[in-house]
Amino acid sequence: MTTMERPPLEGLRVIDLTTFLSGPSATQLLGDLGADIVKIESFQGDSSRAIVGPELDGDCAYYLANNRNKRSIALDLKSPRGREVLMRLVAGADVVVENFRPGVTARLGISPEDVVAEHPSLVWASISGFGQEGPMRDRPAYDMVVQALSGVMSINGHPGAPSARLGIPAGDVVAGLFAVIGLLAALQARQETGRGRVVDVSMLRGQLAMLSYQALYAYLRDSAPGPQGAGHDSIATYRSFRAGDGRELVVTANTPRMWEGLCRVLGLDGLVTDERYVDAAARLRNKESLWAILEPRFAERPAAEWVELLAAASVPVAPVKNVLEALADARAAGDGSLVEVKNGHVSFENVAAPIRFVDTAEVEPVYPPALGQDTFDILVGELGLSRSEVDELIAEGVVIAPAGEPVA
DSSP states (O other): OOOOBOOTTTTOEEEEEOOTTHHHHHHHHHHHTTOEEEEEEOTTOOGGGGOSSOEETTEEHHHHTTOOSOEEEEBOTTSHHHHHHHHHHHHTOSEEEEOOOTTHHHHHTOOHHHHHHHSTTOEEEEEESSOSSSTTTTSOOOHHHHHHHHTTGGGSSOTTSOOOOOSSOHHHHHHHHHHHHHHHHHHHHHHHHSOOOEEEEEHHHHHHHHTTHHHHHHHHHTSOOOOOTTSOSSOTTEEEEEOTTSOEEEEEOOSHHHHHHHHHHHTOGGGGTOTTSSSHHHHHHTHHHHHHHHHHHHTTSOHHHHHHHHHHTTOOEEEOOOHHHHHHHHHHHTSSSEEEEEETTEEEEEEOOSOOOTTBOOOOOOOOOOTTTTHHIIIIIITOOOHHHHHHHHHTTSBOOOTTOOOO
16 A cells, blocks of 8 residues: 655745735645645735625635635734734744735835844745836736736737737736745755745746747847737647637647648648648748638538547647636546535635645645634644733734634
8 A cells, every 4th residue: 555645845834924816826835735824914804805706605706716725813013012923923934925015024024134034944935016126116016017017918819909918817826836936946945055045026027937939039030029819920720710610729730740630630631732831931921821721611610520530630629618618627527626625514616736746645625714713723822822812912903813703
């Protein structure tokens, strides 16, 4: 019988000072990998708790989507005693993650450099819109702002149409992913040196990194790429087509073998030797006339038939599915892409972390915490405060009691 390994980050303590999406997405991933996440919230709570949208049992779906596997304590960081409680929590932690605007931590008296100097093994990750230095450091940033400033919005959407933001919060989520990568690298270095460090992650830099080859294309051409629509700047047969039933499918016939397979399935074998389309460069030069040939042919059959025929010919193909269809496929696959998160009689299904480890125990998902839900457990059970001391902190407005919790 195989012995199951522990989750890779089990035993790692993370103090989560984040709100909204970039930071919470990072700390949720750390929690999915086994870390203990202590979420420090203001008395108003994480900003995402108030986003208008679907709700479950009184909780906003926006908040629920990014805050599983965490414990919550509501703490007034503007008060000296609140900062004292925070510093006691930090003293027992490995990692701090925050996404305050640059300068806020210094005004609160908890600047990363000072805290890491006091706790040399601590790794501190700061996520901000534009980084800790530079002319834009003080400006507020949200997902669409960095999508716009990075050039991402300018290449999304269709030619002739207004720029479109990506329908997913890429600016936030990518920054969260880079923060996790940075702090894991810092933790690895700590294994050798014993010293932590401060990690600076910018949402804008994250979106610039997402430009990938488009950034180099722009540099070498000295011209900005336009909206990509459903196609590709370099591959004429890497785009979507509308089938006879009105549904779209995507084809990515990148190689000569795939191109020949596409022509064979479509009954257009003559295109293989047509000098206008004889190789990838020729097809790109003559893409408009090529599309004029391919589009009416795809309109002759339903999308599902084309998908079956092209897949059988080893031509990469897929129908364009909506989110409900994609989630239904993931559910049917049963491969752990989705996870059910329960809280008594209440539960919801959400997308799981996409990382898998062989022969490793999975983290049982814990329902996102109510505001201040774990105040007593953390302060009494872990910091060693007495119940009367916690009640005193509540009376002074330093912490708030969990809903329904009696106060002496």
